[in-house]
Amino acid sequence: MEMGLDSDVRRAADLISDADSVTIISHIDADGISTEAILSQVLTREGMPVESVFVRQLEPMAMRHVPKDGSLKLFTDLGAGQQGLLEEHGLSADEVLILDHHVSQPCETPYPQVNCLDHGITRMSTAGLAYLVAKAIDPTGTDLAKLAVIGNVGDMMAREHCGLVGPAREIVQDGVEYGNIIVHERDLNCYGTSTRPIHVCLAYCDDPYIDGITNNTNAALRFLDRLGIPLKNSRGGWLVWEELPFEDKRKIISALAQQLIAHGRETDRLLAETYIFPDEPERTPLRNASEYATLLNACGRWAKPRVGSCICHGDRGDAYREAEHMLAHHRTIIRDLLQYILENGVTELSHLQYIHTGDRFPDTIVGIGAGMALSKLNWKKPMMVLAAMVDEPEVTKVSMRTNEWALGQGVDLAQALVEASAAVGGAGGGHKIAAGAFIPRDTEEEFVDGVNRILKRQFASADPDDS
Numbered sequence: 001m002e003m004g005l006d007s008d009v010r011r012a013a014d015l016i017s018d019a020d021s022v023t024i025i026s027h028i029d030a031d032g033i034s035t036e037a038i039l040s041q042v043l044t045r046e047g048m049p050v051e052s053v054f055v056r057q058l059e060p061m062a063m064r065h066v067p068k069d070g071s072l073k074l075f076t077d078l079g080a081g082q083q084g085l086l087e088e089h090g091l092s093a094d095e096v097l098i099l100d101h102h103v104s105q106p107c108e109t110p111y112p113q114v115n116c117l118d119h120g121i122t123r124m125s126t127a128g129l130a131y132l133v134a135k136a137i138d139p140t141g142t143d144l145a146k147l148a149v150i151g152n153v154g155d156m157m158a159r160e161h162c163g164l165v166g167p168a169r170e171i172v173q174d175g176v177e178y179g180n181i182i183v184h185e186r187d188l189n190c191y192g193t194s195t196r197p198i199h200v201c202l203a204y205c206d207d208p209y210i211d212g213i214t215n216n217t218n219a220a221l222r223f224l225d226r227l228g229i230p231l232k233n234s235r236g237g238w239l240v241w242e243e244l245p246f247e248d249k250r251k252i253i254s255a256l257a258q259q260l261i262a263h264g265r266e267t268d269r270l271l272a273e274t275y276i277f278p279d280e281p282e283r284t285p286l287r288n289a290s291e292y293a294t295l296l297n298a299c300g301r302w303a304k305p306r307v308g309s310c311i312c313h314g315d316r317g318d319a320y321r322e323a324e325h326m327l328a329h330h331r332t333i334i335r336d337l338l339q340y341i342l343e344n345g346v347t348e349l350s351h352l353q354y355i356h357t358g359d360r361f362p363d364t365i366v367g368i369g370a371g372m373a374l375s376k377l378n379w380k381k382p383m384m385v386l387a388a389m390v391d392e393p394e395v396t397k398v399s400m401r402t403n404e405w406a407l408g409q410g411v412d413l414a415q416a417l418v419e420a421s422a423a424v425g426g427a428g429g430g431h432k433i434a435a436g437a438f439i440p441r442d443t444e445e446e447f448v449d450g451v452n453r454i455l456k457r458q459f460a461s462a463d464p465d466d467s
């Protein structure tokens with residue numbers, strides 16, 4: 001398996017090195033942006049002319065951004081599932097290279113491709129592949145491992161095992177040796193450890209769900225107070241988790257473990273391996289992989305992937321300020337969305353819950369709202385949000401989220417949405433835990449029922465004893 005990946009990577013590196021110029025066509029999320037930044041940096045260092053194009057998804061309208069010129073078209077974090085479209089666009093096999101980790105579509109034209117799935121790798125995203133290819137082109141560019149870690153973490157590759165594994169984990173080691181990554185092997189599995197006050201950080205933690213703390217900042221604060229841990233610095237500002245002395249961290253973690261046990265919950269997801277970037281300023285979202293990835297996602301979701309790319313290239317001036325602004329905006333809108341879902345309530349079917357948010361929120365963020373709402377609603381039922389698309393009134397965007405528990409019960413949202421959307425003339429895809437679809441607006445009801453039926457089948461298939 002590994003041998004196959006190595007030779008695919010080598011072949012990709014050779015194809016790129018032999019090109020006269022390269023156009024990178026990449027996805028707008030954290031994985032796509034970090035991928036673009038890895039490849040454009042390694043190629044610029046090699047003196048190769050390189051242009052970049054970002055697209056929200058590779059669909060017929062987006063193809064007009066793909067230039068018809070002599071450059072090698074490098075499709076990254078997309079392309080595998082849209083090879084028919086590349087063909088329709090008249091692209092030949094010798095001007096295309098695909099780096100992807102999504103399911104491939106069968107195609108007449110033998111486009112060269114490096115795909116994690118071809119090698120049984122499901123816990124590494126495109127940024128990991130991009131880094132391996134970059135390293136094959138320039139073995140000294142191990143500073144770029146950091147961007148690969150951001151892309152992998154952004155694509156939730158560290159989620160299932162509370163840390164990166166396999167080839168994605170090997171990449172971490174390059175960054176450690178280079179000196180721009182510090183690994184904390186048994187850190188708190190919480191988001192916001194570099195920027196949020198500790199009680200806020202804990203209250204936002206829902207994986208694991210900590211009874212009496214999750215979703216309750218005041219209770220989290222009381223919990224920490226009882227432990228007698230100083231939570232403020234000498235100037236009266238809140239400390240963040242990263243700044244706490246080791247002993248205090250240990251004390252909090254063991255108290256949290258006791259809290260979980262007292263409520264009959266597992267403690268296995270309390271700790272995770274985290275990736276800190278010592279070359280970035282403290283108390284900023286650049287300081288660790290998951291917050292950095294969120295910053296990039298915010299750029300992509302607000303249609304500024306280039307701003308994210310500039311940050312990955314080291315811009316800490318205008319681009320960084322703009323991204324910080326987008327992140328703040330992003331959080332406000334997501335908060336509003338979550339509030340809307342909770343206030344208006346969801347419709348519960350036997351195996352899912354859903355809400356239609358109309359055109360109140362950008363369709364690019366409703367999936368995040370679905371994920372956040374899940375822990376506050378019935379977490380056993382996968383959550384679906386339907387949203388109108390402002391620029392395409394005949395189409396409804398569907399986002400679904402579930403959790404590790406449901407995956408253990410046999411749920412596969414990507415499969416459910418692919419099947420149900422195809423049945424109504426739409427298209428779907430994604431991952432088991434998070435997936436999306438576009439469907440004709442007038443099929444919404446039929447579609448929701450279809451997904452519910454498929455989920456019922458999936459739940460039933462995994463554990464026949466548990467009825």
Ligand SMILES: [Mn+2]
Pocket residue numbers: 031032077101125126155
């Ligand atoms: Mn990806």
